[in-house]
Amino acid sequence: VEIRSQGPVEAARKGAKAVLIRSVTNFAFRQPHTGATRYVDDVRKIPAAAIPPEDVMMLARMQARKMPVKLRLVLGAKTLPDRQSANAIGELRGREKPEEVVVIGCHIDSWDVGDGSTDDGSGCIMAMEAARMLKAAKLVPRRTIRVVLFTNEENGLRGGQAYAEAHAEEVHAAAIESDSGSGAPWGLGVVASEEQVAALRVYAPLFDPLGAGAIHVGHGGADISPLTRRGVLSLSVRPDGSHYFDLHHSPADTVDKISPAHLQHNSAAMALMAYILAEREEITTIATEKEGDDHR
């Protein structure tokens, strides 16, 4: 992903007229995959695009045969003026310490080439469904569980930043983001030390029936990364990701690719971890040099 986001700046520094990359995907079906590109003020902004892997392979074959390759780029992308958007928030109020919060979240925006079901519609369903499951089971934990559907992850992370700023005074016991699609359940990543993760791993047997028992040192999430940087214990729902980048940011990211069963089990894993973190006695604070994941 860095090749896409940082490529134009690096290439412009070396005198390139434009950047064309192989789409960030591990599966080719002649679809281009879009995504954010970053420019910086003191470097010339050059055109940048991603093309399907098949076309990249063709260009590479032509080049290997010393055939002349001449490209004409016709790009339609535009940066439109900013518009107001909003995070969507709902809560299960805690029974003893309602002022202490466990965030469960996702991002509600998506690239509009598909419908964004995998990135990150499925994460939003999980967060909402996790709260619904707890409510349906009449489980009211000690602390508040707050569902946050963050806006603008793909294009600036301003939903995550605005949330962290607006709620800076609150005690966040933990934050769990789901932004890795809804493949078969596997586990949860935790931004924490080995010892802190081991303390959570004692709960793994509860997750095993869901297939989500792999509680491991790993990533948080882009939207919760401002919380992570403030020392909030950050986790991510991590399903099997083998096919995540097949769909990621492509026209093929549509709802038919979502397995309802996987979605349900991942939701349950999120609900269970949120409940544990909202219920257990102590609050874990992480070393602030740790950072969240950001695979835009």
Next chain:
Amino acid sequence: VEIRSQGPVEAARKGAKAVLIRSVTNFAFRQPHTGATRYVDDVRKIPAAAIPPEDVMMLARMQARKMPVKLRLVLGAKTLPDRQSANAIGELRGREKPEEVVVIGCHIDSWDVGDGSTDDGSGCIMAMEAARMLKAAKLVPRRTIRVVLFTNEENGLRGGQAYAEAHAEEVHAAAIESDSGSGAPWGLGVVASEEQVAALRVYAPLFDPLGAGAIHVGHGGADISPLTRRGVLSLSVRPDGSHYFDLHHSPADTVDKISPAHLQHNSAAMALMAYILAEREEITTIATEKEGDDHR
């Protein structure tokens, strides 16, 4: 495929304004799959198009929810004037009966949304490679083996028809077409009676090391179907077709999908069967009510 080719006529007869079908594929990655549509003179010609399966699923969901569905079709397809084209033909002349011919063929045209490597570039490579293999092995069979790359299969079958007319006076001992992609080798289909196929099946052990021992009552090919109708023993190279329609007539039909190993083994199977049919004593003639396959 009949839904695509015959749909517009059937729908127009029932008063439809246009026809929109689910692309003819068993695998959805948000690609439309093109192909021939047939009109008849006495029925109104209505617009027709195929859309990706994902979009069909969305429309179906909308309809199931009684949401109003209104579509505006903007179609770019045109029928341009005919241009001269040609079959490409090469021969391995027979040593005893050069006037008797075994055709091995494919079609050289393709839909231009992809590069046509699966439909039917791989078949053309097989036919040429089969002849090259025999030549390299210094095998000169009794009869002539003729490689024919037929033109215009996709849009009228005129290459196949022109061949059959131009060579109507010649003795054709057999014809083998490869137009089913180049999946893992499986076998050869034969348009013939059970007894006639059994007589060929005695050679199956020679094909087994290639994975192509399934010699079975099956199809011939679209381009050789005019020969089939004249009683010529007709065969097809039939690899595993599980993924054939994933690519068929779509932008994803590109050369990177071709396995060189499968291509080589399928070529060898074609070479071997061509050699057997060009070498064996008798010529098998089939009942002319049998017809070739045409899965355009």
